[in-house]
Amino acid sequence: MADSNAPFHPIIYVRGYAMTTREQDETTADPFCGFNLGSTVYRATPDKAKPAKKFVFESPVLRLMTDFGYGDVYENGLDIMDSEWEGSIACRSIVIYRYYEQASALLGSGQTPDISHFARGLSELILRVRELVCANAANQLAPEDFRCVLVAHSMGGLVCRAFLQNPELGDEQARASVDKVFTYATPHNGIEVAGMNVPQWLSAADMNNFNRENMARYLKLEALYQKTRRVDWLPEEAFPSERFFCMIGSNRSDYDAALGLSRAFAGHGSDGLVRIENASVWGVNARGKLSSPCATAYTYRAHSGYFGIVNSEEAYQNLTRFLFGDVRVDIWLDIDSVQLPPEIQGKAVNALYQFELLASPRGKRWYLTRRMAEEDSVACRSHQELVDPSNKDARSIYLSTAFLANRARVNPARPSLAYGVTLGVRVPDYEVERKFWPDTHYEGGYLFHDTVVVEMVPPQTPGEDWTASFGWQSSSAGRATESLAYKTLKTGKRVMTVAFGGSSAPGIAGRLRFVVSAWNA
Template identity: 85%
Template structure:
């Protein structure tokens, strides 16, 4: 029997790292472990001299309740892991994995178990949720059809990965229940401080949980770690990479932990704790080869705090579109050519090209993804990579993934889903014959910078085709009037391409490639 309530499955939230005994006690004392925290301020730009602006976000818990009818599972002061609990579970339930209770002085032994222990506990919780949801006659749900979502912040994402990737730490039935996996600011490739990975011997506060060699053990990645030195790999045989979303924070400036020492040691290109380059995941096939990047988006939010990533509108919108949305769009830039300034053509040139992306749906004041040079979140390619005819892979650049939702349409009568995508390619610092070429440098300039509006109408009836149109804003502000052709892959996904750039020098030319597929169909 199919799951009639899809895509509205129970959400299990797994919070992040709590270092000190006080933080663990505060976590234990919080019924929702931080998932209930909202915010009223955000910074629109990276300029710290500007005052914070007011923008009320009520919290993920409240918004899931008000927007989608979700509810908590507490009954008479008890939760579902208490033997006296006698409540009922709806498939639209929010469950908090309260794994820090056993480590706190309030309800536990004041001794923190390792991540392997937390993964086993998560496995038990999933099966408990399954049994209670299937026992509720209102759900009309068989155990084999039960599914749930894992939503995790920071270290919580590593607990979830240990469950999914290390079969010795979880029940196979529990792993089979997981439908999608969403992470906020998870250090998928560990934590680096001052450019050095947290050492194995640093056991204080269990910081060595973020040591890559230790991570390779509990994530079952010893062979890949030995080969690559990295642990941000997700074997497809463990969990499908297309069912994972990584939201990455890029605002280190507003992370105030340890009086700002954390952001100082994490450095530029971080959220104040986790480096941007360490916060994404990549799928690998059975041969250990890269299969696909997991869906990734970027938000100008810090790791936690007033400007934290979990308590933000951007994160909530990415989360709900990923869980409940209707269309998935993977965005790539395929580079055809790079034209150098005539003065340095033919010389030995070293340069780094920076690709900026801003993506937002129609009618919204926030970005689903934001990659900016000033925030160190851009995609980068060297001049050698973009001009080497033998290196085709380097010229295909994954930028981000956005999910669109029919529910979010501004005009409910209008069937199209539309979004704006700003692409900018910064003029690099050209190094000619190993010397900086000052004569041709203008700080903040672009080889290409424009916004394209893409409007898509998914099939309204079985057998119908997609229709799509686009328009560059430099040609026609606010309009998408040019028909956009596409080809259909064997997987059923649609591939649409839009050319950008001009035949001049200096310049960059290529195509924006959108891989579009129905989501939750």
């Protein structure tokens, strides 16, 4: 029997790396391993005479409980892996994978097992959760129909990938039970220290878990690593890339670990520990060719701490829309042409184009994704890549994925789902004959900068089709006034495109491409 509770499957939280014995003990002493931490930030008010308002995020655990009716699985002081625990659990359960207990001096041996051991333990936990969910008659669920979701922070995402990608590290039935995976700030391509990957010999505090050669072994990616020297690949035969989400932080300044040394070594373009370029995953098919990017979103948050990525409204909204939303929108940018300033046309030019993106749903006070030049989270292409007619792939740029939810509409009586997408293309630092060209250069300028509102109305009755409209805010503020055409692919996905830019010089022209599909249908 199909799961009538879908998409509200059990959520298994897999926490991140704990470096020191003290951190491992603190993790073990916390029933929710940090998933229960919230944050309080401030927002400016229109009245300058009044103080800034507090903006409180209560924590992922509490919000999942209050917003979606989830509950924990602790009972009489025991958790479900305890031999004395009896009973069954609901589908809407939050389960904490407490894998650091065996490494803790409080509850374990004080010796940390390797990451492969943690992956096998995750497999055992999933099978235990399946047993207890299927034992609950109210769930009306057979074992073969059971599904769960994995939500992981930092190294926890590598534990999940090792379990999913390496057949030696888990049970096949446990892997088949995973419906979706969401990672916060996971170093999918390892960790850089002063520009170099963590060395293989650095075994102290298990830091070599983030060495790419070691990662290639426990992720079962040896062949791909030899070809690409990267390990941020998700083979489609291991897990579908469309069911995997990467949440990426871009604020290194608020990460205080190791008295600030971590952010100093990680450098710009990081969350204070993980470099932005190493925090996402791409799907590959059986031939080792790219299939599709995993869903990705960016937020100006640090790796962890008071202003960390896990305890943020932005990450929570992406999490819940990915788990429970109704519509998926993959945002792409297709470049048709770039025009150089007239004075340097025909010359050998070097230039780097930076593509910014802000995406926000209607009526909300936060962004679903935020990619800004000052935060080092932009997508980039060189001038040579964009003018090379044989390099079509470089002119097609994946920007982010947004999930939308009917339940989150500001006006429930209004059936449309709407969001705003701000696209900015920075004026590059043109170099002619390897020298900076200063003429007509103004720092921070844009070749293109505007916001488009896209409003979609999903089918309201069987047999009805989608309708969609758009409007550039430079001409119709707050409104989507023009009809948005689309084509339907064989997969059932709909592709909508909006042209931008023009033929002015300097300038850029292309199309925003929205690939829209029903989610959790």
